[in-house]
Each structure stands twice: as C-alpha cells, then as structure tokens.
Amino acid sequence: VPEHPKEACYKRIARTFVDIALISSAVSISSNNGVVTDARISLGSVAPVPIRSRAAEQKLIGLILSEIDDDILEEIGQLATSDASPISDVRAGKVYRLDMCNVLTRRTIEESVQKLIQKQK
Numbered sequence: 620v621p622e623h624p625k626e627a628c629y630k631r632i633a634r635t636f637v638d639i640a641l642i643s644s645a646v647s648i649s650s651n652n653g654v655v656t657d658a659r660i661s662l663g664s665v666a667p668v669p670i671r672s673r674a675a676e677q678k679l680i681g682l683i684l685s686e687i688d689d690d691i692l693e694e695i696g697q698l699a700t701s702d703a704s705p706i707s708d709v710r711a712g713k714v715y716r717l718d719m720c721n722v723l724t725r726r727t728i729e730e731s732v733q734k735l736i737q738k739q740k
Contacts, residue, residue: 623656625649626734628727640664641711644699644723647733648679653739655682655719660695660728665703665720672699675724687732695728696721 649656656733658679660672675698682691682716712739 621673623649623651624735624738625657626731626738628730628734630723630727630730633654639710642705642716642719642723644720644727646727646731648728648735650684650735653736655679655684655685660699660724662703662720662724665705665716667704670702672702672724674702675699679728684732684736689730692725692729693721696725699724 625647627645630643631647640663642665645659645661645663647657647659649658658676660675660679661669663669663674675695678695678698679687699703700717701722703717703720705713705720707713711719
C-alpha cells in the first residue's frame with residue numbers, strides 16, 4: 620500500500636529568549652490523489668491554552684490541493700480566527716493577534732499545500 624503524502628508547517632513570530640510568543644500556527648495536511656484527506660490546525664497564544672481550529676480543519680478536508688486559492692485560504696483563516704480568544708497586553712493588542720492568527724494560518728496552510736503539490740509532481 621503506497622504511503623499517502625503528508626506535509627506539515629509551523630510558523631511563529633520571531634522572539635528572543637526573554638519574550639513570550641505573540642502567536643503561533645502549526646498545520647498538518649494529508650492528501651491522497653491530490654485531495655485533502657486530513658488536516659490539523661493548531662494555534663498558540665490566542666487563547667488561555669493552545670487550541671485546534673476544528674472548523675477550519677473540516678473546511679480543508681475534501682478540497683483539491685490545486686484548487687486551494689486565496690479566497691479559500693481567507694475563509695479558512697477567518698474560521699481559525701473565530702476560534703481564537705486572545706487578550707490584549709503590553710506586547711500586542713487583541714485585534715493585532717486576531718489579524719495575525721488569520722495571516723499565519725493562511726501562510727502555514729499555503730506552504731503545506733505547495734509542498735504537497737510539489738511531492739505529487
């Protein structure tokens with residue numbers, strides 16, 4: 620049985636040893652014949668504990684890798700953002716963290732999808 624392609628990507632905003640993370644996003648996507656079969660989206664520093672965005676994960680499953688475009692990425696980013704409940708503090712405001720949640724989620728998905736597409740060639 621051939622192994623199905625799987626890719627993962629992790630993005631975070633750089634920090635020094637004295638900083639506390641502003642936000643992080645980790646994505647794992649599995650595919651079979653160019654179709655997403657499984658997805659995991661984890662977000663850090665946007666809630667009291669790390670969370671998974673199950674709504675965003677479900678949106679990815681069943682999509683054709685080559686058809687995942689900016690509109691789909693934006694929708695998935697918004698779904699992930701709706702699961703987040705960040706606080707405002709001296710490092711970053713709530714609105715900024717929500718914006719970055721959307722951006723980093725889209726970037727990690729896009730990078731994972733591109734890697735999977737390259738593996739198929």
